[in-house]
Amino acid sequence: MYLPFVSKKEIDESIIITNIDTIKEELSNNKSAIFLTGHFGGWELCLSSLSQKIGRPFQLLAQPQSNSFISDYVMKARKTFSNEIILSGISVRKLYENLKKGGIVGIAGDQRGSYDGPRFSFFGRQTALFTGAANISLKTNCLVFMTAFERQPDYSYKVHLEELSFNDLPENNEDKIRELTQRYISFLEKHIRKNPEQYFWLHKLWKY
Numbered sequence: 001m002y003l004p005f006v007s008k009k010e011i012d013e014s015i016i017i018t019n020i021d022t023i024k025e026e027l028s029n030n031k032s033a034i035f036l037t038g039h040f041g042g043w044e045l046c047l048s049s050l051s052q053k054i055g056r057p058f059q060l061l062a063q064p065q066s067n068s069f070i071s072d073y074v075m076k077a078r079k080t081f082s083n084e085i086i087l088s089g090i091s092v093r094k095l096y097e098n099l100k101k102g103g104i105v106g107i108a109g110d111q112r113g114s115y116d117g118p119r120f121s122f123f124g125r126q127t128a129l130f131t132g133a134a135n136i137s138l139k140t141n142c143l144v145f146m147t148a149f150e151r152q153p154d155y156s157y158k159v160h161l162e163e164l165s166f167n168d169l170p171e172n173n174e175d176k177i178r179e180l181t182q183r184y185i186s187f188l189e190k191h192i193r194k195n196p197e198q199y200f201w202l203h204k205l206w207k208y
């Protein structure tokens with residue numbers, strides 16, 4: 001709710017990224033990338049502001065809320081720092097186009113998947129998750145940075161950025177997608193275990 005009122009100065013002072021220079025170097029020459037996160041810590045603030053830190057606008061994949069007034073406010077807030085919103089569904093093709101042109105996309109990847117979709121180990125339970133980010137990354141050959149935004153006692157945020165490894169993947173494409181998705185959700189679980197009170201996700205991940 002506060003995002004539209006945050007100044008660039010506040011962002012610079014409140015978000016700590018120790019390896020930002022390394023990330024910027026990897027993204028040089030307009031390389032495309034997905035920043036893959038979850039509903040942990042300050043994900044809205046940090047994901048929206050990473051574009052300022054990196055110096056390039058993001059396309060943020062989002063789902064509209066059922067309440068149109070709240071949805072409009074949230075979507076407007078997410079456009080802070082010149083980011084663009086791409087709604088899930090048919091508009092996702094814009095993500096492909098953006099990544100093919102060297103763009104950057106932000107995705108919260110801990111959305112519950114379909115009933116008949118693949119399952120992944122998340123806190124010791126088999127969990128249905130969407131695999132779109134892994135699928136897109138394989139098709140576009142873009143970089144993927146797993147991100148976790150850990151809130152500190154003084155309400156600053158420590159940004160953990162780790163490049164998703166594409167090494168030692170299975171031969172089969174579907175198995176590749178499963179393995180990449182598992183690597184991401186294991187990364188997220190590691191950070192949630194350290195600060196479980198910072199995981200704010202109200203959907204029933206283990207509905208089925």
